[in-house]
Amino acid sequence: MTGEQYLFLPGPTPLPERVIMAMSRSMINHRGPEFKEILYRVTSGIKQVYHTNQNVLIFPASGSGAMEAAVVNFISPGDKVLAVSIGVFGDRFAKIAGTFGAQVEKMDFAMGKPADPDAVIDRLRADNKKEIKAVLITHNETSTGVYNDIKKIKAGMADHPALFMVDAVSSLAALELKMDEWGLDVVVSGSQKAFMVPPGLSFLAFSEKALKVHQSFKNTSFYWDITAGLNYLDKGQTPYTPALSLFYGLDEALKMMEEEGLDNILLRHKDYRDMVRGAVKAMGLQLLADEDNASTAVTSVIGPANIEADTIRKYMLEKFNIVLAGGQQSLANVIFRIGHLGYVRQLDLLAVLSALEITLEKLGYPINKGAGLIKAQEFISKRLD
Numbered sequence: 080m081t082g083e084q085y086l087f088l089p090g091p092t093p094l095p096e097r098v099i100m101a102m103s104r105s106m107i108n109h110r111g112p113e114f115k116e117i118l119y120r121v122t123s124g125i126k127q128v129y130h131t132n133q134n135v136l137i138f139p140a141s142g143s144g145a146m147e148a149a150v151v152n153f154i155s156p157g158d159k160v161l162a163v164s165i166g167v168f169g170d171r172f173a174k175i176a177g178t179f180g181a182q183v184e185k186m187d188f189a190m191g192k193p194a195d196p197d198a199v200i201d202r203l204r205a206d207n208k209k210e211i212k213a214v215l216i217t218h219n220e221t222s223t224g225v226y227n228d229i230k231k232i233k234a235g236m237a238d239h240p241a242l243f244m245v246d247a248v249s250s251l252a253a254l255e256l257k258m259d260e261w262g263l264d265v266v267v268s269g270s271q272k273a274f275m276v277p278p279g280l281s282f283l284a285f286s287e288k289a290l291k292v293h294q295s296f297k298n299t300s301f302y303w304d305i306t307a308g309l310n311y312l313d314k315g316q317t318p319y320t321p322a323l324s325l326f327y328g329l330d331e332a333l334k335m336m337e338e339e340g341l342d343n344i345l346l347r348h349k350d351y352r353d354m355v356r357g358a359v360k361a362m363g364l365q366l367l368a369d370e371d372n373a374s375t376a377v378t379s380v381i382g383p384a385n386i387e388a389d390t391i392r393k394y395m396l397e398k399f400n401i402v403l404a405g406g407q408q409s410l411a412n413v414i415f416r417i418g419h420l421g422y423v424r425q426l427d428l429l430a431v432l433s434a435l436e437i438t439l440e441k442l443g444y445p446i447n448k449g450a451g452l453i454k455a456q457e458f459i460s461k462r463l464d
């Protein structure tokens with residue numbers, strides 16, 4: 080198939096032309112005045128997206144890098160941590176903590192469901208001796224398309240001193256998150272999801288409280304060390320060579336985000352979710368996530384009986400050049416996922432929904448062709464009133 084792919088993954092996401100152009104620049108001295116300006120501008124832009132006045136460091140890494148940075152900087156070997164998991168990325172956070180010697184107590188919830196806030200809060204209330212040093216939780220679980228009510232859980236912790244550490248890689252700028260107001264201690268994100276930048280930068284935001292915890296134990300990492308990161312940031316530098324091209328792209332993406340306005344961006348993602356869910360339901364297909372906690376970043380669709388989810392994905396790719404994500408672990412070949420975060424436009428989603436209807440028809444599903452599409456068109460029309 081000729082032409083560019085239509086990328087509907089929950090990361091990496093499509094890139095705006097402006098970001099692509101911004102990255103086609105020569106290198107500059109990463110210890111010079113020009114980079115200092117970019118670093119400060121970008122760091123301050125990211126803080127606005129996090130709604131924080133505290134600390135943000137940028138690492139040359141995928142999102143998992145900042146997750147590891149969170150663990151090695153704020154959790155000591157032997158520390159007891161409560162890892163709340165509702166899917167693949169919750170499992171990953173727990174695994175990283177275990178890898179670095181934390182005593183991990185895992186609270187698993189069924190894939191496709193959010194964590195029950197009361198169950199998590201009760202577990203922390205039962206910790207009379209305050210042995211739990213950190214709570215690890217995913218904001219938006221990308222593998223299922225479900226988000227957790229982290230605001231409620233954090234509020235319910237009341238005076239429990241554990242650090243509240245959030246994986247917000249696929250939620251930041253796609254779903255409301257207010258780091259300081261909600262009292263989040265460590266929040267991780269990355270460039271290739273809602274930020275409209277290629278993979279390769281990850282963000283670590285941390286509170287003053289977390290910084291104190293970090294300073295109270297001996298850090299064992301060079302690459303992720305936040306003390307070094309903060310010291311260099313004071314000088315307008317990073318401890319080692321930054322991914323300069325990605326900084327150019329991020330700088331431009333943050334400008335675009337400022338022009339659009341964060342509230343509008345969040346609203347746009349909510350609209351994508353509602354539009355896609357409405358259309359898919361009108362096609363007679365089932366959604367994995369319930370209404371209440373359905374992700375604004377990605378929608379998981381359960382394949383119809385007798386048609387494997389991966390067969391649908393394969394047909395979409397071969398005939399339309401449309402890339403959808405598959406299911407992982409127990410959901411492999413059961414669901415397919417439509418990513419709708421970052422630089423996705425409404426009309427792009429209309430194309431996907433239209434192609435999905437044709438695909439379903441060709442694969443023998445009794446589709447009432449046009450039903451989903453009309454639903455989506457009505458959704459767009461209403462927004463224009």
Ligand SMILES: *Cc1c(COP(=O)(O)O)cnc(C)c1O
Pocket residue numbers: 089090141142143144168217219220221246247248249269278
């Ligand atoms: C994408 C993602 C990550 C990071 O994955 P990388 O492949 O390391 O960038 C972590 N958590 C969530 C919830 C994600 O969606």
